[in-house]
Amino acid sequence: MTALSINLNKIALIRNSRDTEYPSVVLHAVRCITAGAHGITVHPRPDQRHIRADDCYELASLLDVEFNIEGNPFAPACKSDRRYVSDYPGFMEIIRLTRPAQCTLVPDTDSQLTSDHGFDLRKDGDRLAPIIAELKSLGVRVSLFMDPDPAQIRLAKDIGADRIELYTGPYAESFGSLHQDSVLKQFIAASDVAAEVGLGLNAGHDLNLHNLFLFKNSVHKLLEVSIGHAFTVDAIELGIDNCIKSYLNCLR
Numbered sequence: 001m002t003a004l005s006i007n008l009n010k011i012a013l014i015r016n017s018r019d020t021e022y023p024s025v026v027l028h029a030v031r032c033i034t035a036g037a038h039g040i041t042v043h044p045r046p047d048q049r050h051i052r053a054d055d056c057y058e059l060a061s062l063l064d065v066e067f068n069i070e071g072n073p074f075a076p077a078c079k080s081d082r083r084y085v086s087d088y089p090g091f092m093e094i095i096r097l098t099r100p101a102q103c104t105l106v107p108d109t110d111s112q113l114t115s116d117h118g119f120d121l122r123k124d125g126d127r128l129a130p131i132i133a134e135l136k137s138l139g140v141r142v143s144l145f146m147d148p149d150p151a152q153i154r155l156a157k158d159i160g161a162d163r164i165e166l167y168t169g170p171y172a173e174s175f176g177s178l179h180q181d182s183v184l185k186q187f188i189a190a191s192d193v194a195a196e197v198g199l200g201l202n203a204g205h206d207l208n209l210h211n212l213f214l215f216k217n218s219v220h221k222l223l224e225v226s227i228g229h230a231f232t233v234d235a236i237e238l239g240i241d242n243c244i245k246s247y248l249n250c251l252r
């Protein structure tokens, strides 16, 4: 079965809109896990717009399920602009301090609205290789956020990644359109290359209750999906328990 990892970014975004601890990111994680989620994902960005370094430290000390921390490994330290909120120590320092089960490296710049592309390993492969080596020496599984480009996926294997996470934004955008099948074919081909070279396959971004079942049942051996934005919105209407069950049903 494909593991469902719930991304907590949007809960943190709501929390950060007031000087308060409500909603609690940790309590939301516990509710999702109790309802059946297999893992938790967070994406601490340097501006700490949603997930903060403090959230990562707290979750790392409490979680007894797979913890996946996503981010740009080159993201530098950044001062906090909020009282009682720790500074952002740099992405790699967060990983060194928390040692999550998995780290998903994402090529986001600090000012991006959201993640919207995978790595170009022809450009970044040489400087990623030692980072991947350090993460693996810390016992952290390494996944790279990638577009469905077979040549790039082969490079991911060459520089030591354990898995790739296919950036599914373009698939979600095409879903229900005339382009759906041709776009999905690109992801299927990419999943076949990942399997061929021995990379585990994860996927994420804009997956939802409408597009998840087809994607999961089309690509080759999908190990994990991480879902946050659509899940958070759906949970407002369905409630967390029913929402987790609905997403798990799409993964059976």
Ligand SMILES: CC(=O)[C@@H](O)[C@H](O)COP(=O)(O)O
Pocket: 007, 009, 010, 042, 043, 070, 106, 113, 114, 115, 145, 204, 205, 226, 228
């Ligand atoms: C890498 C990815 O697609 C998502 O995990 C990312 O965390 C989305 O970031 P925002 O929640 O900041 O849009």
Ligand SMILES: NCC(=O)COP(=O)(O)O
Pocket: 007, 041, 070, 165, 203, 204, 205, 206, 207, 226, 227, 228, 229, 230, 231
């Ligand atoms: N890696 C994808 C993720 O964690 C959540 O993406 P989204 O569901 O918020 O688009």
